[in-house]
Amino acid sequence: MQTCRLQSSRPMIFTSCVLWKLAQTMYLLYLLTVGISAFPIQPEEQTVVAENCQFRGKHFKTIFKVEGEPVVLRCPQTWYWLGTSANPHVSLTWRKNNSAREVPGKEETRAWVQDGALWILPAVQGDSGTYICTIRNASYCDEMSIKLKVFEKTEASLPVISYPQILTLSTSGSLVCPDLSDFILNKTDFKIQWYKDSVPLDQENEKFLSVKGTTRLLVHNVSVVDEGYYSCVMTFAQGGTRYNITRSIKLRINRREEETIPVIIFPHQTILASLGSRLMIPCKVFLGAGTHSTTLLWWTANDTNIDNAYQFGRVTQGQRLEYSENNENYIEVPLIFGPVIREDLTTDFKCVVRNTLSFQMLHTTVKEAATFSWGIALAPLALVFLVLGGIWIHRWRKHRTGKAYGLTALKTGPRDFQSYPSKIKELK
Template identity: 50%
Template sequence: MQNHRFLGPGPQISFSGLQKLFGLFFFFCALSVNVSASTIQPETNKGSCQYLGKYFPKLKEEGEPVVLNSPFPKLHNRVFFSLHYNLSWHKNDSENIVPETGNSSRMWTKDDALWIVPTFLEDAGTYICTFRNESYCATMSVELKLFKKTEVSLQYISYRQTLISSGAGHLVCPEISYFIQDKNNMEIKWYKDSVLLDQSNKKFSILKGSIYCLINNVTLDNSGYYTCELPFVYEGVKYNITRHVKLQVIKKKEETMPVIIEPNKTVLTSLGSKLIIPCKAFFGLGSRSTMLLWWTANNTFVNNVYKEGRVKEGQHLEYSENNKSYIEVPLIFDSVEKKDLNTEFICTAKNGLGYQTLQARVKEESTFSWGVAMAPLSLILLVFVGIWIHRSWKQSPGKVCTTRKSKIIGQECQPSTPY
């Protein structure tokens, strides 16, 4: 059969020749993969591993199953590490590598984690985790401390959690994901100070299939030690996975809606003059970290409208009076211009509960003069006073009596018009 050829201006290559070249290429690729895989053995390059330090110590109770997580949680995802790696565990005082199966020993590795089921006091110590690939080797150590149940100190092995009073909250049963065998039918028992919390207690709600314990109304009395207990069965033997939680309840800080006390809605000034409009807000007894106070001009931040800085916010001042919190922020005009009269300035106060706004309008002060306005009124008043005096003087004559004794006797004095 005639071989098909690729025709072209250069040398002609047969199709069978290309098949041979591709075959050689795949052979060398497979050979290189086998060689690299053979180099990823835990027994090689023991002296060239880089020690990266200690991982967080594990404090557990004797007799319970323990899982030591890999101290390299993010190392596997780095690009410069290949997908082919080896992760091994061994105890510091032993060179024996922990096997990858749980059938023949109490210790085995699974998904890069070290399992010990159950634990004895002699299992306490330092465990070395070694990571290797074709070009890198690193080790980290994890210390395991075990306590007898009769000598266990809750202060050292408890997990700390915090809740805020005056509201609902929940506790979490920590580090039990490895031991959950049936999530739908999982039942965790919760204890407070060694007393079982059952469903009849309206204060606590324990949901089936959940790792949470809901506290309906958190109060300061709920502080203390809690214990969650999860059953775990291995090779027909039932174990209890217990975790202790130390709950600290923090009193919720009281907050009130902010109230803006200043500025006035209308501010009178004259063009070209310097002006300061204070904005003062009352925030009650709330936390200062949640208080905000600022100015806007036409619904935009002041520094965005007046980029040249002619109008700007002053320094924020926070202070307390009679245990009540206030914030004051002035709006400063270097010189008032006519366009400021048509600008809407708004001061806004905000905290965790809400906010309040107050608008301030700048208006030009009127040049009205009382002296000029009173001049015509004074003239009119003088005219009326003169007329009144004249009429009063004309209608008020004196009394003149004759000196004759003959005319006075038995007669009244008659009015006489003065000269």
């Protein structure tokens, strides 16, 4: 800078000095830019995601499996991340028991992740625990856990690992070998062997029929003796090794529910109520020995559903009540007014009952009850008192008149009687 100042008297030399300094400054800025680019700064959003991952909670279903068989755990929140396995910008990892180490580890040979699902084959009791699935992309991350319990293959574990299924007495139905979709995807040549109480079911038996290419076992003419434990076994090959996949089923037999024609026995067609009062009208239906479950019962107002007709809830439909009296079944649904207004007096209320055998309705009208009046109630009593009062006054006046006459006669009688002797004496 000093050289530039000393030579400032020479315009050409001074100009070249300024250009030189400008070039040096630009070179320094270039070096600084290159140095900064060599150390990329992670976006703030990435750092937040890495440290904070939203936990969605524990899956409601616990997975029960038997040791020695394949186990496939699906990420519970994949319904939210549709197409996760096919999206290259979404990563899916598994951890066990809140450990920071991912599963499967590098040394693990029995477990791997395939299409986002964690495969364990074969499973051992030590695999039991809570597994956490983490799904993340560039801007979001969430986690959800699922619990796995691997049991020893014994009869004692049957009540825990069995899938409950129900058939109806004296009908034909089918059992389904459950939870096999991961092993029979796009396959139709699989074979399932069925057992009842560990005894193989003969395919030539007319009672049971295993439907080829499906997971169903048809049961004809279900009887009480068909109740019990069933198992279905399918063979699965992986890495040159064949594994059995077993599912246990606990079959329960329900009695067949009979339907009857419902009969509305209450209310009457006219219900009396006072304006401004609260009112409850129960609709009572007689079913006899019929079932409650297939019979529907509800109220309408001018052929409109109660909830729609009274959106502010002044008139509501109460809870359904099911009960039995003397081994006969009834159902009730009340119509509740709070309070009754004049508009209700012109509304057509209907109690409607329906099942597969019948459809019935009963019209009900609310009428204003006669208002009680003390004036009207006391009028006859006042008339009685008036009549009695008139009679008493009449008798009292008659009594007074008779008494006055008696006293007058008593006073005047003796005087007249005493005057006669004096006059006689004078005549003499």
